[in-house]
Amino acid sequence: MIIDDLIEKIIEMQNPACVGLDTAPEYTGRCEKDAPNAWASAIYDFNQSIIRAVHDVVPAVKVQIAYYEALAGIGGMECFRETCAYAKRFGLIVIADCKRNDIGSTAEQYAKAYFERKNGWSYAKYVDFLTVNGYLGTDGVAPFVDAAKENDKGIFALVKTSNPSSGELQNRKLADGRTVYECMGDMVEKWGEDSRGKYGYSRVGAVVGATYPEEAKILRERMPHSFFLIPGYGAQGANAAMLKNCFRQGGMGGVVNNSRGILCAWQHASGNDRTSRQAEKYARAAALKMKEDLLSVLGEIHA
Amino acid sequence: MIIDDLIEKIIEMQNPACVGLDTAPEYTGRCEKDAPNAWASAIYDFNQSIIRAVHDVVPAVKVQIAYYEALAGIGGMECFRETCAYAKRFGLIVIADCKRNDIGSTAEQYAKAYFERKNGWSYAKYVDFLTVNGYLGTDGVAPFVDAAKENDKGIFALVKTSNPSSGELQNRKLADGRTVYECMGDMVEKWGEDSRGKYGYSRVGAVVGATYPEEAKILRERMPHSFFLIPGYGAQGANAAMLKNCFRQGGMGGVVNNSRGILCAWQHASGNDRTSRQAEKYARAAALKMKEDLLSVLGEIHA
Numbered sequence: 296m297i298i299d300d301l302i303e304k305i306i307e308m309q310n311p312a313c314v315g316l317d318t319a320p321e322y323t324g325r326c327e328k329d330a331p332n333a334w335a336s337a338i339y340d341f342n343q344s345i346i347r348a349v350h351d352v353v354p355a356v357k358v359q360i361a362y363y364e365a366l367a368g369i370g371g372m373e374c375f376r377e378t379c380a381y382a383k384r385f386g387l388i389v390i391a392d393c394k395r396n397d398i399g400s401t402a403e404q405y406a407k408a409y410f411e412r413k414n415g416w417s418y419a420k421y422v423d424f425l426t427v428n429g430y431l432g433t434d435g436v437a438p439f440v441d442a443a444k445e446n447d448k449g450i451f452a453l454v455k456t457s458n459p460s461s462g463e464l465q466n467r468k469l470a471d472g473r474t475v476y477e478c479m480g481d482m483v484e485k486w487g488e489d490s491r492g493k494y495g496y497s498r499v500g501a502v503v504g505a506t507y508p509e510e511a512k513i514l515r516e517r518m519p520h521s522f523f524l525i526p527g528y529g530a531q532g533a534n535a536a537m538l539k540n541c542f543r544q545g546g547m548g549g550v551v552n553n554s555r556g557i558l559c560a561w562q563h564a565s566g567n568d569r570t571s572r573q574a575e576k577y578a579r580a581a582a583l584k585m586k587e588d589l590l591s592v593l594g595e596i597h598a
Numbered sequence: 599m600i601i602d603d604l605i606e607k608i609i610e611m612q613n614p615a616c617v618g619l620d621t622a623p624e625y626t627g628r629c630e631k632d633a634p635n636a637w638a639s640a641i642y643d644f645n646q647s648i649i650r651a652v653h654d655v656v657p658a659v660k661v662q663i664a665y666y667e668a669l670a671g672i673g674g675m676e677c678f679r680e681t682c683a684y685a686k687r688f689g690l691i692v693i694a695d696c697k698r699n700d701i702g703s704t705a706e707q708y709a710k711a712y713f714e715r716k717n718g719w720s721y722a723k724y725v726d727f728l729t730v731n732g733y734l735g736t737d738g739v740a741p742f743v744d745a746a747k748e749n750d751k752g753i754f755a756l757v758k759t760s761n762p763s764s765g766e767l768q769n770r771k772l773a774d775g776r777t778v779y780e781c782m783g784d785m786v787e788k789w790g791e792d793s794r795g796k797y798g799y800s801r802v803g804a805v806v807g808a809t810y811p812e813e814a815k816i817l818r819e820r821m822p823h824s825f826f827l828i829p830g831y832g833a834q835g836a837n838a839a840m841l842k843n844c845f846r847q848g849g850m851g852g853v854v855n856n857s858r859g860i861l862c863a864w865q866h867a868s869g870n871d872r873t874s875r876q877a878e879k880y881a882r883a884a885a886l887k888m889k890e891d892l893l894s895v896l897g898e899i900h901a
């Protein structure tokens with residue numbers, strides 16, 4: 296079961312981290328300003344070097360589809376799919392960060408795109424997890440959950456996001472005493488209740504930002520069966536100490552994403568090394584440093 | 599300004615309707631079950647016939663991207679783009695129904711994909727409006743609003759959706775007395791406050807389902823400057839009488855979507871006419887009937 300695979304890979308590698316392939320053209324150091332047609336291939340080349348650099352350090356990659364849609368569909372989506380495929384070839388767990396959401400009949404179409412293995416022409420061969428947005432409620436999420444069960448995939452639903460304004464709606468108090476994010480968290484627990492693996496976690500997980508440690512603490516207790524996808528480390532401002540609340544004892548219960556800190560590590564090199572041809576070397580060093588940083592706070596990771 | 603263009607086209611055509619191109623392969627009657635590679639072109643052909651059928655009856659089309667993503671990116675996204683382009687060639691306003699959402703830096707990428715005219719390679723040449731999901735709050739929506747201003751585009755943000763479970767979160771009462779959907783509605787009004795056109799409506803509109811007339815009534819009063827994109831008519835269960843609350847006097851303030859009722863109209867024909875080759879004829883008749891139905895409730899439409 297995919298959530299068990301993720302957990303076992305985290306334990307085996309002693310690293311609850313994933314690398315975010317939110318690859319903007321400028322991160323690659325290889326994109327001419329006005330040659331967008333060439334960007335998809337530059338980005339794919341760059342992604343390949345990052346994947347080679349980190350495949351034996353991290354258990355997973357998260358591919359942020361917006362950066363590929365921005366390449367205008369055709370070349371961009373091919374680049375997205377090939378990036379997922381390349382990561383899979385290296386044995387990585389692949390999280391497609393798409394935050395999809397719609398009414399049931401339409402959500403079915405998204406689920407088909409990302410999860411239905413029998414459609415050989417879909418992304419499903421290469422994608423293990425998909426992020427979704429549950430604002431529409433149960434019937435908008437059910438098609439993702441059903442397709443995830445059928446194809447051994449998983450989802451991460453937005454609960455408390457890492458961005459500065461996330462509290463505007465998510466931290467509102469409800470009349471019943473809960474916050475909106477707690478209400479969403481309860482819904483996510485419920486969506487996953489009949490889909491738990493051997494470590495007690497469900498294939499329906501939650502996105503919980505590292506940038507809000509207080510909220511993370513509340514959610515970690517409130518959602519014992521939900522694995523967390525944790526953005527916000529690094530460029531968005533969260534450090535390892537802030538992350539601790541996202542985890543349970545034994546460093547278990549979540550996977551921390553880092554995008555810019557890995558992709559752009561080469562930009563912090565000096566002298567002749569400050570070239571994207573060194574991206575692989577610097578990405579690897581940054582991934583190893585992140586692992587060390589996480590473990591310094593979490594200790595040895597076990598189920 | 600795009601919202602004024604939409605309003606003027608609605609008045610000129612006396613029809614506050616849009617046709618949803620949520621084209622599932624089976625709607626076209628032309629897709630062999632196991633030939634997905636051919637689906638994109640069958641769907642594009644079918645969409646062209648629908649657009650020809652309705653271009654002088656409705657002011658707008660709404661293209662639901664999930665159905666194109668389900669065709670696995672490459673052929674599917676080309677089909678999406680070409681469909682939008684074809685609708686534009688016939689002078690239609692094009693709403694891309696994508697419900698995109700993310701943190702600011704990522705939302706910028708989506709905005710680039712759908713709105714940035716200067717990127718000739720993006721969908722922006724053909725898309726006028728984009729639907730978004732505001733669960734992340736202001737900084738996740740701001741890039742869409744900014745790019746909309748810069749490129750004369752518009753957005754429709756989810757407020758009260760048309761699906762059966764939409765109340766699970768959206769109808770929760772907040773401690774301050776508002777519901778979640780009212781809170782979201784207030785945010786949407788605010789996002790659009792410095793971007794209003796000559797009829798008083800903003801380029802930041804709201805998605806409000808026709809299936810919830812009580813909520814629509816509350817929102818129509820609460821959001822005087824927000825134009826509504828109204829799903830739920832027809833296959834989802836709302837009739838014209840239920841729609842009235844989505845509009846102000848003069849039948850102004852919203853545009854009603856109909857997808858399956860138009861696309862699948864040919865499937866209700868009898869005898870030799872029950873073939874997708876007759877889709878154009880039956881789609882046109884259905885669109886004209888919908889116009890009549892709406893006007894019977896709304897009366898003459900004026901600003």
